[in-house]
Amino acid sequence: MPLEYLPFIFFFIALFYSSVGFGGGSSYLAILSLVLTDFYEIRSTALILNICVVTIGTFVYIKNGVLKPKLIWPFFVLSIPLAYLGAQVKLSQNVFFLILGSALVLAGFFMLLRFVQSKIESVEFSNTKKLILGGSIGLLSGVSGIGGGIFLSPVLNLLKWKDPRIIASLASVFILVNSIAGLVGLQVAGTFQLDHELVLKLIIAVILGGSIGSYLSSKKFNLKILGILTAVLVFYVGLKLVLLHGYEINI
Template sequence: MSEFLLPLIFFFIAFFYSSVGFGGGSSYLAILSLVIGEFYEIRTTALIFNLAVVTIGTAVYVRHKVFDFKQFWPFIVFSIPMAFLGAQLKLSEKTFFLILGSALLLSAFFMGLRVLKRKNENRSFSWIKRSGLGGSVGFLSGVAGIGGGIFLSPILNLSGWANPRTVASLASTFILFNSASGLAGLIVADSFHFDADFAIPLLISVIAGGSVGSYLSNSRLNIHVIRGLTAILVAYVGLRLILLHGFGMEI
């Protein structure tokens, strides 16, 4: 893959995902698996890119006063230790990508449903329900090597927990803490592998894409169009991972 094409791809991945409060970890994993041979280097690099993008997004949401810690803390506090534990699981490369692909297809399905369901609701979730959901998604995110917002956000949007921008703010913050916890889990498990010479140019690209996407997410950008495009991208990535690692088929 061209040395100029790869940073451009990562820029647009970061742009699309950050515009709806995500970090892009799932697509980073898929693309990195094509150019990096070492499994744990793929996971480490994707988590670092994820962390960089959502740090920017969270800062933007805080600045625009969308961030609501009183509502968010049960999701986050209980997800951190579960993401840490999930990241320490020793999975084969095939099992890892099949789990990730299946989870992404399910997430894309719920994202698609949310695009069709335009009506916004504001349902109250008890702190126990928020904690349970946060812990469950946190563990899955640790296993899958991503921040988990791509799983949490569609569930909350579909259930009508809050308006889309509040959910996007939570997703960004959720990914931030879970990515950091997941990286800590990789370090403790002696699975942290990072090639700075290869990754730094791509890191600059995702920071640039994440900055633009996070800014536009708080403007008049049509969030439904972006969410629909993101659902298509997520579905493609999930299907590709399952076909490639489960059946040896390329698409």
């Protein structure tokens, strides 16, 4: 895949993912792995792009009163330090993509289960439950090199915690803080690497796409169809990574 196509592809990824509160890190990783050879450059670039997209989303959610700090703060207490530690774990490229792919297959499956349900219900979580969920997914996000919202959101949707827009706003902030923690972890571990010229082009593309997607997400816009499509995309990306890096099958 020629590098000049990447900004156009990443624009649509950012638009698509940000519309349901994600940064797109999983797809950035998958696509970058096809065109870049440096494993740590791939992880560093994906985290930078994640931060750009979800920063916009977080701002839009705050501006429109969707974000509820009193409800979401416990999710971050353990997730931030564990994402930092997880980012310092050094894995081989094959093991990394197998872990990421397996997690995405599960995430896509659970997302699809939740979004095909006809009735949206809401239940309360204790702070302890929020701490455990946030910490475990924060660790996974650090190891996998993405912000973790793509794991947290389907779990919360499946467990029927709050409405989809509040979950999307939480996912956006969750990705932001854990991506920053992950970048710091990479820097401390000496594995932070970037192609600055390429990254600048991709940042412009994802900022434009993320702005449009976040606007759609924050308004009274039916996200169910987008949610189902995103679940299918997440499942496909995960399956592709597992088959490619586990069995050398390219689909």
